[in-house]
Amino acid sequence: MSLQDELTAAQRCLDDLARAVGRLEERVGTGLEIRRVRSDTEHLKESLSLLRAAAPRPPAEPRVEMVTIPEQPYDTGLWTDVDDEGLGARDRHAP
Numbered sequence: 001m002s003l004q005d006e007l008t009a010a011q012r013c014l015d016d017l018a019r020a021v022g023r024l025e026e027r028v029g030t031g032l033e034i035r036r037v038r039s040d041t042e043h044l045k046e047s048l049s050l051l052r053a054a055a056p057r058p059p060a061e062p063r064v065e066m067v068t069i070p071e072q073p074y075d076t077g078l079w080t081d082v083d084d085e086g087l088g089a090r091d092r093h094a095p
Contacts, residue, residue: 002058004055007051007055010048014041024037025038
């Protein structure tokens with residue numbers, strides 16, 4: 001699992017915790033203990049947010065630049081020093 005995946009999983013767990021604390025608060029009331037738990041949950045969310053901001057980003061994929069190939073024929077001057085493949089040299093005859 002990548003670092004970003006781990007941070008996302010931790011964020012999901014904290015969101016679940018916040019919902020559970022909300023349900024507990026409905027059942028227990030707003031006493032000192034539940035306020036502490038809610039406060040701790042909020043601190044964890046803030047800490048994870050800071051950790052996510054400080055985490056190194058994965059390296060970006062290198063950009064692939066598209067090269068267009070022209071439809072016009074190539075300049076024959078590019079091949080003046082090579083033999084035609086399979087045909088031999090220009091000044092010689094095939095056997």
